[in-house]
Amino acid sequence: MINVTYIQPDGSETTVTAQPGDSVMQTALNNNIDGIIAECGGSMACATCHVYVEGEWADQTGARMDGEEDMLDCAMSEMKDTSRLSCQIKLTEALDGLRVHIPEEQA
Amino acid sequence: MTLIEGHRPLTPDPSIPVLDIDPYSDEILLDPAPYHAALRDAGPLVYIPRYSVLAVGRYDETRKTFSDHENFVSSRGIGLNDFKLEKPWRPPSIILEVDPPDHTKTRKVMSKALSPKIVRTLMNDFTAAAEVLVDRLLEKSEIEGVVDLAEAFPTTVFPAAVGMKDVNARHLVDYGAIVFNAVGPDNDLRRRAMERAPEVGGWITAACARDRLTDDGLGALVYSAADAGEISHEEAAMLVRSFLSAGVDTTVTGIGNALWCLSQNPDQWEVLKANTLLIRPCFEEVLRYTSPVHTFLRTANLDAEIAGYPVPEGAKIMCALGAANMDPAKWHDPEAFRVDRKPVGHMAFGAGIHGCVGQNIARGELEAVLSVMARKVARIEPAGEAVWRPNNAIHALDRLPLKLIPN
Ligand code: HEM
Ligand code: FES
Numbered sequence: 001m002i003n004v005t006y007i008q009p010d011g012s013e014t015t016v017t018a019q020p021g022d023s024v025m026q027t028a029l030n031n032n033i034d035g036i037i038a039e040c041g042g043s044m045a046c047a048t049c050h051v052y053v054e055g056e057w058a059d060q061t062g063a064r065m066d067g068e069e070d071m072l073d074c075a076m077s078e079m080k081d082t083s084r085l086s087c088q089i090k091l092t093e094a095l096d097g098l099r100v101h102i103p104e105e106q107a
Numbered sequence: 108m109t110l111i112e113g114h115r116p117l118t119p120d121p122s123i124p125v126l127d128i129d130p131y132s133d134e135i136l137l138d139p140a141p142y143h144a145a146l147r148d149a150g151p152l153v154y155i156p157r158y159s160v161l162a163v164g165r166y167d168e169t170r171k172t173f174s175d176h177e178n179f180v181s182s183r184g185i186g187l188n189d190f191k192l193e194k195p196w197r198p199p200s201i202i203l204e205v206d207p208p209d210h211t212k213t214r215k216v217m218s219k220a221l222s223p224k225i226v227r228t229l230m231n232d233f234t235a236a237a238e239v240l241v242d243r244l245l246e247k248s249e250i251e252g253v254v255d256l257a258e259a260f261p262t263t264v265f266p267a268a269v270g271m272k273d274v275n276a277r278h279l280v281d282y283g284a285i286v287f288n289a290v291g292p293d294n295d296l297r298r299r300a301m302e303r304a305p306e307v308g309g310w311i312t313a314a315c316a317r318d319r320l321t322d323d324g325l326g327a328l329v330y331s332a333a334d335a336g337e338i339s340h341e342e343a344a345m346l347v348r349s350f351l352s353a354g355v356d357t358t359v360t361g362i363g364n365a366l367w368c369l370s371q372n373p374d375q376w377e378v379l380k381a382n383t384l385l386i387r388p389c390f391e392e393v394l395r396y397t398s399p400v401h402t403f404l405r406t407a408n409l410d411a412e413i414a415g416y417p418v419p420e421g422a423k424i425m426c427a428l429g430a431a432n433m434d435p436a437k438w439h440d441p442e443a444f445r446v447d448r449k450p451v452g453h454m455a456f457g458a459g460i461h462g463c464v465g466q467n468i469a470r471g472e473l474e475a476v477l478s479v480m481a482r483k484v485a486r487i488e489p490a491g492e493a494v495w496r497p498n499n500a501i502h503a504l505d506r507l508p509l510k511l512i513p514n
Contacts, residue, residue, distance in 0.1 A: 045462060045466055
């Protein structure tokens with residue numbers, strides 16, 4: 001089982017169960033998590049699926065994809081070292097327990 | 108070997124269901140819904156003997172096939188012709204009709220030039236142009252939605268955004284229609300497009316030259332990537348050509364189809380006027396509901412499989428985006444047009460590495476038009492029959508008589 005926790009800007013948390021192979025973005029949509037808009041549906045064209053990966057999880061989620069940084073640079077909220085496009089993080093058992101923060105502004 | 112529509116004839120596995128129709132007949136292009144249903148019902152993968160091609164129309168298989176760039180390539184053409192076997196009618200696009208790693212390089216340049224950040228800088232111009240246009244149209248008792256609004260808006264704002272010094276609105280709209288008819292079979296539509304191609308294509312190529320562009324538009328951004336050594340100057344001209352092939356007729360269709368949806372569903376116009384946060388989601392629903400690009404193809408570059416059926420190297424696969432966008436297995440009550448549906452994952456912009464790189468511009472144009480209209484227009488009423496215009500890849504209106512009732 002893979003659990004993912006989404007943390008809203010106000011600190012409230014929602015933990016949901018993900019299907020392996022789904023992205024962090026798709027999992028958010030499947031569970032009606034606020035603040036993940038994902039207008040482009042995962043084509044890395046919109047930057048409305050921006051998240052901050054919490055603490056040590058950044059090692060597990062790996063490096064940004066080719067072209068991801070340019071798109072993150074277009075996000076409405078500040079790009080930080082921990083910024084990722086959630087459509088580009090594929091969930092595996094190794095990511096069970098993953099915690100991601102949703103930015104203040106998404107679109 | 109004799110080719111069929113420029114590709115190798117296919118002997119399909121006998122277990123693949125057969126659909127004996129012509130998906131490029133006027134009848135189907137004008138009213139694709141029954142064909143789309145038949146395609147989905149026939150199976151996850153279907154053989155169409157008329158053109159010796161395979162086809163997918165169910166959501167899952169369409170999405171998977173269309174975005175599987177390793178097995179199903181774009182470099183052999185996204186129409187019926189196999190570029191490996193037959194010379195294409197124009198030099199292929201260096202973004203749409205290539206595979207990685209060539210694609211990766213040009214895609215990066217284009218996605219920077221068309222990024223959400225850049226589009227935000229264009230929004231004031233888009234909104235100002237929409238105000239002028241809508242005010243003018245509100246003075247008329249009746250409008251023809253296709254020419255007066257759907258064509259008028261993009262042909263005003265898009266060449267300006269690109270920084271074109273030469274503007275010929277007719278050529279800009281028609282070039283897209285030619286390019287899109289060219290992906291079909293050798294039918295009347297394609298033949299007529301090919302007759303006009305030398306004139307319109309010649310004008311387009313000339314208009315893409317650096318000295319025909321201002322130094323502060325999207326075109327200049329692409330040429331500056333060439334100055335920086337990311338691409339060559341010839342490639343920059345080709346990418347500007349891609350703006351013009353893919354960026355005008357498509358948004359014209361998007362606006363026309365949006366007006367059609369909203370004139371046919373006055374209750375949804377009310378919902379939109381009451382909640383302008385739904386303007387962007389409304390356009391997504393227009394895209395799902397009308398699929399401006401109804402079909403593009405892929406070519407199997409290796410022996411592959413779809414839904415467990417064998418697909419031999421060289422096979423052309425029609426991906427009916429319009430059918431996937433109406434698949435009841437994916438969408439609840441697909442025949443209902445609902446501005447609050449938020450159909451994330453629709454196929455109207457494609458999916459995967461070739462997913463529309465201009466989608467932010469398209470959304471920006473539609474947001475400008477629809478938000479100005481939501482402020483100023485009480486009702487959008489049909490004033491006669493809407494007529495569709497057959498095209499081998501685009502599902503667009505030919506005529507849309509409307510009455511715009513001011514607030
Ligand atoms: C409603 C409007 C639009 C629709 C429905 C649309 C649809 C599509 C689709 C379905 C694809 C995928 C093609 C494939 O995978 O084979 C695509 C790609 C593309 N679109 Fe759009 N498009 C629209 C607007 C635009 C605009 C405004 C531009 C330019 C500013 C543009 C430029 C492109 C380019 C260059 C590609 C190729 C991307 C690549 O291969 O990586 N499109 N579009
Ligand atoms: S969903 Fe658009 S970039 Fe991730």
